[in-house]
Amino acid sequence: MSHPTATAAAGGDQLEFLVRGEHHAPNGTLLGFWLYLMSDCLIFAALFATYGVLSQSFAGGPTGAELFDLPLIMLNTSFLLLSSITYGFSLLQMQQGKLRGTLIWLAITGLLGTAFLSVELYEFYHLIHQGAGPQRSAFLTAFFALVGTHGLHVTIGVIWLVTLLLQLSKHGLTLSNRRRVFCLSMFWHFLDVIWIGVFTFVYLMGSMS
Template identity: 70%
Template sequence: MSDLTLNPAASADAPRYYLREEHHPENGTLLGFWLYLMSDCLVFACLFATYGVLGRSYAAGPSGADLFDLPIVAVNTSLLLLSSITYGFAVLEMQRKRLRATLVWLGITGLFGLGFLSLELYEFAHLIHEGAGPQRSAFLSSFFTLVGTHGLHVTFGIVWLVTLMFQLGKHGLTAPNRRRVMCLSMFWHFLDVVWIGVFTFVYLMGVLP
């Protein structure tokens, strides 16, 4: 980025303005975001480890086999995986410099994300209504913490997505906006990978006797 800056030492022989060069370290931004994702990996690793220790501590209460509705969870998983595919289409359209198509695919991604959150909130409300809230047992405490933390990440991702769509609509496919799209892409795909772990480790293994 370049701009003209007033030269405070300007004189008759010196230029009144000089050209100032500013370079945004694009690789530095992506590296910093990778470091953030690695720190987030540690957070989820701790939550998975906690669930692994407490996941069978039912305190004479219901187990995962009694509570989990796998068809609903499967639909929820499909919504999140489809959102990852649609985000990929948005990135492809961005690389082709098609702003409108990029916004359309980002909007579809956001709708899939909202669908995922809606089903997750429905599941939480149903469990609490059945008396299986996080205070019922160590198993449920670790379950709500792990799945809820992932849900908070998805919520943050949707807020970021909406903000990014406004920025794209206002400023177009500028270099900073393309960089933001790529950072959110890494974050969104990261959430998909974490959810596959949740679906396998928590839900599928949870219904086993």
């Protein structure tokens, strides 16, 4: 039999969510998003494992050491890592209740993400133009699958960021928008961690093979 005080407290919590326009507990979205990120980890783990198995299957074609432009990749890595820092600045501005500062730092983050994607598309175009497309060897198939999947995630992140900028401009720093900014932050930092693995495992080790 439930205690009357506990029942009243639960009812009070539900009333508070309704008054604030919330239809679920604030931590519910964050927990769900963490579960999504864990499922994404499994996808990238499978892609890393596939690349590890096929990374030496060149089929008489070019190797990573012959194809990878390491200075260009290091520049691209700096774009993504800097975008993680600028996103952190946007979170600080949001915590201080400064909408304009939040928008500015999010916009800078989006520009750095777009720069990263531009360099990656240039790299893909250059490789395909050299005849080193995904169909050339198992190594290149695994390379394009892994790096391309990460690039697709960054593209989704940039689209999400632009949508979030519009929502913030229209509605301000509401509770829902704050939660969305935080969820995108987790997603963006997750992509940074994955890219560090790609840069180390694919580009650095590939350049030494």
